[in-house]
Amino acid sequence: MPDAPGLELIAQDLDQTAAGSVRGTYHEHGQACLIVDPEQILAVLGWLRDTPGQEYRFLASLHGVDYLPAEPRFGVVYELLNMPRVERLRVRAALADPEADPSEPGRPRTRSGGGDQLPEIDSCVPVFPTAEFHEREVYDFFGIIFRGHHDLRRILMPEDYVGWPQRRDFPVGGEPVIFTHNERQVPRWFE
Amino acid sequence: MAKGSARLEIKREKLRALSPLEEPQSAAELRVRQMRARDLLRGDLEGPALERHVAESVLTTTLDKTMRWGRANSIFPATFGLACCAIEMMAMVSPRYDVARFGAENLRASPRQADMLILSGRVAIKMAPVIRRLYDQMLEPKWVISMGACSSSGGMFANYAVVQGADKFMPVDIHVPGCPPRPEALLYGFNKLQRMILGDPDPGWRRRYNAIGTEEWARPATGTASTEEAEAYAVARELSVARHAELAGESG
Numbered sequence: 001m002p003d004a005p006g007l008e009l010i011a012q013d014l015d016q017t018a019a020g021s022v023r024g025t026y027h028e029h030g031q032a033c034l035i036v037d038p039e040q041i042l043a044v045l046g047w048l049r050d051t052p053g054q055e056y057r058f059l060a061s062l063h064g065v066d067y068l069p070a071e072p073r074f075g076v077v078y079e080l081l082n083m084p085r086v087e088r089l090r091v092r093a094a095l096a097d098p099e100a101d102p103s104e105p106g107r108p109r110t111r112s113g114g115g116d117q118l119p120e121i122d123s124c125v126p127v128f129p130t131a132e133f134h135e136r137e138v139y140d141f142f143g144i145i146f147r148g149h150h151d152l153r154r155i156l157m158p159e160d161y162v163g164w165p166q167r168r169d170f171p172v173g174g175e176p177v178i179f180t181h182n183e184r185q186v187p188r189w190f191e
Numbered sequence: 192m193a194k195g196s197a198r199l200e201i202k203r204e205k206l207r208a209l210s211p212l213e214e215p216q217s218a219a220e221l222r223v224r225q226m227r228a229r230d231l232l233r234g235d236l237e238g239p240a241l242e243r244h245v246a247e248s249v250l251t252t253t254l255d256k257t258m259r260w261g262r263a264n265s266i267f268p269a270t271f272g273l274a275c276c277a278i279e280m281m282a283m284v285s286p287r288y289d290v291a292r293f294g295a296e297n298l299r300a301s302p303r304q305a306d307m308l309i310l311s312g313r314v315a316i317k318m319a320p321v322i323r324r325l326y327d328q329m330l331e332p333k334w335v336i337s338m339g340a341c342s343s344s345g346g347m348f349a350n351y352a353v354v355q356g357a358d359k360f361m362p363v364d365i366h367v368p369g370c371p372p373r374p375e376a377l378l379y380g381f382n383k384l385q386r387m388i389l390g391d392p393d394p395g396w397r398r399r400y401n402a403i404g405t406e407e408w409a410r411p412a413t414g415t416a417s418t419e420e421a422e423a424y425a426v427a428r429e430l431s432v433a434r435h436a437e438l439a440g441e442s443g
Contacts, residue, residue: 156317157317157352158316158317161316165351165352170351171351172349172350172351173349173350173351173352174345174348174349174350174351174355175345175349175355177344177345
């Protein structure tokens with residue numbers, strides 16, 4: 001785990017190599033995180049993997065987050081690991097929602113307005129081949145497009161499923177179960 | 192009783208027919224039956240008279256019952272586990288609970304050989320078509336037990352990924368509550384199913400689910416069926432529909 005000054009050094013070096021790629025850092029609970037520009041994610045990951053002294057060669061996990069109502073709304077999180085030093089580094093690409101209403105940031109978008117525009121980010125399969133299934137999962141649940149992924153389709157939900165179920169504005173689903181204590185409250189329970 | 196005689200009074204009765212319904216009410220009726228039996232032995236009975244005689248005889252009136260008894264006590268469940276309830280289902284087969292006491296210890300690995308499906312666990316929307324196909328592949332007569340809260344109503348999985356009750360897409364005969372039900376509970380449900388089979392003719396669920404005429408007969412493959420096959424199929428279907436109409440009339 002890089003400590004807080006170590007994280008700042010990494011951020012500085014990275015910002016010099018890939019100009020303007022680092023948007024912020026934080027160090028909490030002994031965990032270091034770099035917040036980066038999604039457009040430069042390949043450069044960032046490549047640099048962290050190959051630069052002597054960094055050498056985060058292992059992608060332990062890749063996952064998506066929906067921060068609604070925060071802006072930018074989505075995050076794609078890469079958990080990197082340096083095996084010899086047992087150091088972990090989290091890289092988070094902050095992705096804006098292309099359907100967000102710019103006049104009212106933070107408001108959940110309305111379905112009636114825009115088309116079905118999805119947020120996009122470069123696929124990191126060329127850098128870390130293990131990311132293939134992880135990216136399919138993120139696509140499946142959050143509807144984030146990974147540019148350059150050779151086989152981007154649903155991996156867990158049925159192929160004909162409609163919607164991105166792990167987004168925060170997706171309805172949870174389910175239906176009320178009728179017991180004796182609530183059967184009168186459920187409308188037309190007898191049908 | 193007279194003094195010095197035996198302390199037990201023995202009442203002598205004439206030998207009766209096995210069923211009280213069939214006991215001849217008068218001497219004339221008894222005579223008719225005797226004559227009919229003699230005619231049967233001579234081979235003289237034909238048509239409706241023969242039908243009547245066969246229907247009246249002891250063996251055929253109880254054959255249906257015997258068949259149901261045999262079915263209820265020799266059920267082959269499918270080896271099919273969905274989730275954590277399957278652990279309890281396996282325990283039911285184990286010697287401690289021992290479903291072999293009720294004749295259902297032979298779990299078949301193929302739906303073609305099974306006649307009971309236990310839905311042991313939550314049914315994900317991706318699994319539902321698979322289960323439906325397995326069910327359709329099972330041969331008639333077939334029964335389904337929905338085991339636990341999840342397969343009966345969705346249970347704790349009130350979300351987008353789980354079917355809220357397996358009876359949304361297939362007929363279910365018995366619902367066993369619990370999360371998970373203990374093996375005893377499942378055995379109790381199974382005994383209920385046996386009672387159902389014993390007391391009810393097998394197509395019971397078709398009436399309940401308004402699915403008359405959906406039986407799977409040896410359906411001829413398209414284009415290659417012979418005329419005899421097609422005719423046999425049509426006749427079997429007709430008979431089934433007629434039987435259901437009759438049953439529906441009986442029940443009201």
